[in-house]
Amino acid sequence: MELKSILSKDQVNQFFKDGFLKIESFYDKQKDIxxxxxxxxxxxxxLLKKYNIDFQQLPYSSLDFDSGYQELIxxxxxxxxxxxxxxxxxxxxxxxxxxxxxxxxxxxLRQTTLPGIANGGYGIRIDNPKEEKYRAGWxxxxxxxxxxxxxxxxxSPLIKITEELGPVQLCTGSHKDGLVPVHAQDPRYPDKSGAYGLVFKDEANLVRRYPIAAPLSEPGDLILxxxxxIHxxxxxxxxxSRxxxxxRYFNYEEPTGIRIGWKGSFAAGNAIKEIHPELMF
Structure with missing residues (x-):
């Protein structure tokens, strides 16, 4: 099936240059968000009712859709x-x-006729105020x-992202340097587990090599x-909460994916050392 090109030539070039691309108002707020x-x-x-939490939610609005969540946690x-x-x-x-x-x-972007959706690779993140355990590090x-x-x-955000809320941080151009070896457990945060526990080899010096972008965004915007x-x-x-x-989408035709049989990582129960031992240090 032939799909219509959505991105302009400039947008495609920027994605390949920076490793990310922000598109404003990509989604329809009323229909999609x-x-x-x-x-x-x-x-x-x-859940407020289930746990008998004495809190009256504000009337629904797209600005206050998370009314009661702070009371739950x-x-x-x-x-x-x-x-x-x-x-x-x-x-x-x-x-x-x-x-x-x-x-x-x-x-x-990938010049493929076979895009795939990563099972276990989609979800809605809830990053709570001043909480480190579930924050995704570099x-x-x-x-x-x-x-x-x-x-x-x-x-894509569901609330307007401000500096105080903490926009996603991206190492501009880092995709050009390939994959970086990881350790399965960050010694600085022993309570983090799974993907949250990963840490790069020589992480501090690695990140310093790149300009850091932290684009602000609002509901309807999309960042590829x-x-x-590295982000x-x-x-x-x-x-x-943010x-x-x-x-997450992937290209079935990419050689590494074909070699590993398009296996997933943590969400699929696979250990890095079993699929990619060369990425461990």
């Missing part, structure tokens, strides 16, 4: 994980994951996702990130 926000609001309401931080898991099954979100415009972008998505080497992350671009979640220094969506 607000149904997801409303589902989040409803799930929070159900204040009562028990584990309830935040229940929200996170529930949101993976919301139809409005899954419809966005499978948006045909995503297929077209992958086809255009990483490349390929190492924690696999599937194929030239995948693309579709990153190359699987090999990290920003620090949330606000009093509100809500964002990640949807």
């Amino acid at each position: 607000e149904p997801i926000q409303y589902h989040i609001y409803c799930i929070i309401g159900l 204040a009562a028990d931080r584990k309830i935040g994980g229940e929200v996170y898991d529930a949101l993976k099954h919301v139809p409005s979100f899954l419809r966005l994951v499978c948006n045909e415009k995503h297929d077209a972008i992958v086809a255009q 990483h490349q998505d390929y190492t924690s996702q696999f599937r194929s080497l030239d995948g693309i992350v579709f990153w 990130i190359d699987y090999q671009t 990290a979640s920003g620090y949330n220094n606000s009093n509100r 809500w964002s969506m990640q949807m």
Whole structure:
């Protein structure tokens, strides 16, 4: 099936030069974003009742869709994980994951007729204020996702991202230098596990080599990130959780993906040392 090219020549060039690309107003707020926000609001309401938390949600609005969430995690931080898991099954979100415009972008950037969606590679992140345990440190998505080497992350916020909320941080041009070896557990944060526990070899000096970009964004915007671009979640220094969506696509025709059988990484239960022992140090 032939897909229509969506990105301009300048946008394509910028993606390949920087390893990421911000596209303003890519999604329709009313059609694509607000149904997801409303589902989040409803799930929070159900859990407030389930756990008998005495809090009256604000009337629904796209600006306050997360009303009651801080009260949930204040009562028990584990309830935040229940929200996170529930949101993976919301139809409005899954419809966005499978948006045909995503297929077209992958086809255009990767010159493929076979784009794929990484199972276990999509979800809605909730980065809570001043919480380090689940903050994603410096990483490349390929190492924690696999599937194929030239995948693309579709990153989009559900609230307006300010400096205080902590925008995603990107090492400009780092994708050109290939994959970086990792250690499976960051000694600085022994409570982090899985993909959150990964740390680069000589990380501080590695990151200093690149200009850091931290683009601000708002609902409807899209940031495309190359699987090999070094990036990290920003620090949330606000009093509100940072809500964002990640949807990961890959190219079936890429040789590394074919070699490993398009296997996934942590979410698929595979250890890096088993699939890519050369990436461990």
